[in-house]
Amino acid sequence: MDKQQRIKEWQEKTAQSMNRFPERKERFHTSSDIEVERLYGTEDEHYPMESLGLPGEYPYTRGSQSTMYRARFWTMRQYAGFGSAEETNKRFRYLLDQGQTGLSVAFDLPTQIGYDSDHSMSRGEVGKVGVAIDSIEDMEALLKDIPLDKVSTSMTINAPASVLLAMYIAVAEKQGVAPEKLSGTIQNDILKEYIARGTYIFPPKPSMRLITDIFGYCQEFVPKWNTISISGYHIREAGANAAQELAFTIANGLAYVDAAIEAGLHIDDFAPRLAFFFNAHNQFFEEVAKFRAARRMWAKLMKEHYGAKNPKSWQLRFHTQTGGSTLTAQQPDNNIVRVTTQALSAVLGGTQSLHTNSRDEALALPTEDSARIALRTQQILAHETGVADTVDPLAGSYYVEHLTDELERKANEYIEKINQMGGAVAAVEQGYMQREIHHTSYETQKKIESGQEIIVGMNKFSIENEPQPELLRVDPTLGEKQKEKLQALKAKRDQNRVSAQLESLRAAAKGDDNLMPIIVECVKSYCTIGEICGVLREEFGEYTGV
Amino acid sequence: MKKTIRVLIAKPGLDGHDRGALVVSQALRDYGMEVIYTGLRQTPEQIAAAAVQEDVDAIGLSCLSGAHNELFPEVMRLLHEKGADDIIVVGGGVIPWEDIPFLESKGIQKVFTPGTPTIETAKFIEQAVYKRDGITEEVFSGVAPERIDHIGIAVKSLDEALPFYVNVLGLTLEAIEEVPSQKVKVAFIKIGETRLELLEALTAESPVAQFIEKRGQGVHHVALGVTNIQDRIDEMKANGIKMIHDAAVPGAGGASVAFMHPSSTHKVLFELCEKTKSKEEAK
Numbered sequence: 001m002d003k004q005q006r007i008k009e010w011q012e013k014t015a016q017s018m019n020r021f022p023e024r025k026e027r028f029h030t031s032s033d034i035e036v037e038r039l040y041g042t043e044d045e046h047y048p049m050e051s052l053g054l055p056g057e058y059p060y061t062r063g064s065q066s067t068m069y070r071a072r073f074w075t076m077r078q079y080a081g082f083g084s085a086e087e088t089n090k091r092f093r094y095l096l097d098q099g100q101t102g103l104s105v106a107f108d109l110p111t112q113i114g115y116d117s118d119h120s121m122s123r124g125e126v127g128k129v130g131v132a133i134d135s136i137e138d139m140e141a142l143l144k145d146i147p148l149d150k151v152s153t154s155m156t157i158n159a160p161a162s163v164l165l166a167m168y169i170a171v172a173e174k175q176g177v178a179p180e181k182l183s184g185t186i187q188n189d190i191l192k193e194y195i196a197r198g199t200y201i202f203p204p205k206p207s208m209r210l211i212t213d214i215f216g217y218c219q220e221f222v223p224k225w226n227t228i229s230i231s232g233y234h235i236r237e238a239g240a241n242a243a244q245e246l247a248f249t250i251a252n253g254l255a256y257v258d259a260a261i262e263a264g265l266h267i268d269d270f271a272p273r274l275a276f277f278f279n280a281h282n283q284f285f286e287e288v289a290k291f292r293a294a295r296r297m298w299a300k301l302m303k304e305h306y307g308a309k310n311p312k313s314w315q316l317r318f319h320t321q322t323g324g325s326t327l328t329a330q331q332p333d334n335n336i337v338r339v340t341t342q343a344l345s346a347v348l349g350g351t352q353s354l355h356t357n358s359r360d361e362a363l364a365l366p367t368e369d370s371a372r373i374a375l376r377t378q379q380i381l382a383h384e385t386g387v388a389d390t391v392d393p394l395a396g397s398y399y400v401e402h403l404t405d406e407l408e409r410k411a412n413e414y415i416e417k418i419n420q421m422g423g424a425v426a427a428v429e430q431g432y433m434q435r436e437i438h439h440t441s442y443e444t445q446k447k448i449e450s451g452q453e454i455i456v457g458m459n460k461f462s463i464e465n466e467p468q469p470e471l472l473r474v475d476p477t478l479g480e481k482q483k484e485k486l487q488a489l490k491a492k493r494d495q496n497r498v499s500a501q502l503e504s505l506r507a508a509a510k511g512d513d514n515l516m517p518i519i520v521e522c523v524k525s526y527c528t529i530g531e532i533c534g535v536l537r538e539e540f541g542e543y544t545g546v
Numbered sequence: 547m548k549k550t551i552r553v554l555i556a557k558p559g560l561d562g563h564d565r566g567a568l569v570v571s572q573a574l575r576d577y578g579m580e581v582i583y584t585g586l587r588q589t590p591e592q593i594a595a596a597a598v599q600e601d602v603d604a605i606g607l608s609c610l611s612g613a614h615n616e617l618f619p620e621v622m623r624l625l626h627e628k629g630a631d632d633i634i635v636v637g638g639g640v641i642p643w644e645d646i647p648f649l650e651s652k653g654i655q656k657v658f659t660p661g662t663p664t665i666e667t668a669k670f671i672e673q674a675v676y677k678r679d680g681i682t683e684e685v686f687s688g689v690a691p692e693r694i695d696h697i698g699i700a701v702k703s704l705d706e707a708l709p710f711y712v713n714v715l716g717l718t719l720e721a722i723e724e725v726p727s728q729k730v731k732v733a734f735i736k737i738g739e740t741r742l743e744l745l746e747a748l749t750a751e752s753p754v755a756q757f758i759e760k761r762g763q764g765v766h767h768v769a770l771g772v773t774n775i776q777d778r779i780d781e782m783k784a785n786g787i788k789m790i791h792d793a794a795v796p797g798a799g800g801a802s803v804a805f806m807h808p809s810s811t812h813k814v815l816f817e818l819c820e821k822t823k824s825k826e827e828a829k
Contacts, residue, residue, distance in 0.1 A: 109560035124616030198562015329660040
């Protein structure tokens with residue numbers, strides 16, 4: 001199609017969609033009253049239409065929607081959770097009151113690894129890095145008075161994602177909200193757990209089955225749910241560089257697509273519900289370029305390699321969190337500045353939602369003050385800087401476009417290597433990504449220690465006798481209280497029903513029926529997460545690392 | 547190193563963040579230690595058992611999940627139960643400052659918080675193990691040299707070499723003098739706080755002539771500025787360092803000097819050099 005024609009059609013289409021999703025303002029302008037246009041660059045006769053496309057159009061380099069933040073800001077979604085379900089519910093309601101627009105649940109490690117709070121492996125961990133959930137009772141307390149048909153909820157849960165999603169569906173049902181009205185995301189990305197994050201339970205094969213079961217189930221019953229959040233975040237935190245983060249995330253994404261196709265699903269039925277999750281680190285322009293390259297790479301792969309027809313299958317939509325490992329324990333207030341530039345790179349890269357870290361996260365869980373400053377940081381970017389007033393403002397920068405191309409090239413080299421190994425699952429089993437990441441991480445450490453890489457306040461510009469900031473403490477008696485709560489539940493529930501459900505789960509696990517419906521029945525019968533995962537552990541075995 | 551130190555790096559609890567544990571493991575290996583890494587999700591029982599079975603000198607516990615106050619003391623209790631109290635235990639991770647005194651009271655020797663250079667961890671473990679084993683000779687008790695007084699460079703001819711230093715590098719020639727005790731003629735060239743000392747042999751028996759004959763022209767020695775040179779010579783000898791001069795001899799510029807034998811200094815010829823204070827400095 002002729003370039004002018006394409007631009008004209010885009011304008012018409014955009015005008016139409018604005019009838020449904022109007023922009024935030026009638027007119028955008030700078031402080032000097034310069035008009036701010038929706039889009040710049042297309043007036044250039046050399047505009048690189050093929051590599052950049054137009055916003056909301058293939059290959060989505062310039063963004064996944066045509067008006068981007070002129071219509072609606074990114075979702076401000078702060079990851080939170082600690083202690084008991086009741087306490088976390090309070091923090092959630094506080095954050096919603098403060099103008100946060102989506103929830104993001106952090107679970108404690110026993111929950112993430114499928115142990116009940118009274119399991120011996122749970123010692124010391126209950127309620128520490130997130131909220132403790134043993135049964136649907138806890139989930140009800142967590143979501144109390146939160147309208148699940150209005151709020152979208154992201155749950156950082158992977159190996160037992162089916163169980164937590166089942167609980168969410170069941171609680172919504174009790175609130176009178178039908179599954180098709182629910183919107184949110186489960187992380188459900190097991191491959192990066194093996195690579196970088198460590199909360200795996202089962203070996204790769206049954207884990208991939210659990211994932212594709214969720215794809216199939218949600219497609220039918222929970223159509224607005226993002227069934228997976230393919231995560232580069234933790235890969236980056238484990239020490240990868242930007243190109244590795246991009247490459248390994250996309251390679252993992254391809255593995256899920258392949259698994260779903262092998263399980264008999266059609267690409268356009270599940271691909272629109274795949275979501276991504278990236279990190280935002282300090283190298284500002286490289287980060288912006290990474291987000292743009294990711295969209296373009298995914299679009300090309302889905303359209304050209306997998307032959308997806310639905311444009312929604314081509315679109316890489318992503319959440320971003322600022323880089324936890326870039327935060328210093330020294331002079332923690334400096335972290336606010338790091339978070340600000342990182343968040344800005346995510347916004348200029350076109351993120352759909354954003355978590356900004358709190359300044360004190362290298363020291364402990366964030367205090368309420370720190371969590372508020374982190375949210376305010378996003379609000380300042382959104383409301384005061386004007387960076388959201390035009391679409392993809394860095395496009396056409398020689399430097400940013402070069403970085404975008406180079407990251408795509410480097411990432412494709414890695415992906416090619418991974419393909420030759422037999423794909424991401426095989427590469428993970430051989431420890432390939434783990435080794436590459438460790439190598440980069442150790443090199444970084446050496447550069448920091450030699451002073452070749454400067455971390456302000458840590459290896460340069462440090463101060464003696466730093467004041468010790470206030471820190472958040474989780475109630476140390478929580479583990480015991482949670483155990484008591486669990487004992488009480490076990491005493492009052494219908495034990496026969498529990499045993500029967502667990503036995504049907506066992507039978508289903510041996511076969512190849514979709515496990516989701518039976519897991520929903522299990523949680524409704526007050527089976528605990530430890531019991532459900534326990535049965536699956538017995539049937540599937542456990543992953544023990546490379 | 548006196549002995550190869552064996553270290554167990556362990557991840558207690560359910561925490562999956564092992565970037566730090568892996569980096570520290572490799573850094574300790576690069577330092578010359580033998581390191582065993584447990585992998586993720588180790589119970590305190592598994593860690594204590596592995597430490598005893600592997601006969602390690604030290605354990606490094608890494609935890610970023612906040613479970614340290616329960617898991618670290620439990621490891622200590624189990625080590626005690628197994629009679630392995632002599633194992634040195636250190637910790638690291640996201641550990642709030644206010645928890646450190648508690649952990650130390652439970653026998654954790656040191657908690658390394660984020661941003662600690664790995665070399666600091668390695669040195670701490672090394673010193674703690676040496677102290678436990680009564681290896682003390684590594685411990686320095688003397689007075690360290692204060693500066694590089696000068697760097698000695700052997701040249702065939704001062705006349706040929708000087709134009710490079712003065713005309714090309716643009717440095718200032720301070721003085722030329724003969725030093726009979728070393729059978730050399732030297733030129734001092736000032737550079738910042740220190741000097742280059744060009745050395746030309748006066749006779750074939752001069753050590754500098756022998757040096758050039760064997761190894762050609764080039765860097766000859768490094769002079770360390772000290773005070774109370776005779777005490778320093780005695781300290782060196784007490785530490786087993788072979789001295790070329792057991793007592794100070796007169797050097798250039800009115801200094802008292804003594805050379806250390808390169809066989810005891812990893813092949814570098816060091817000169818201890820004490821300068822009497824100049825009038826200006828004395829004021």
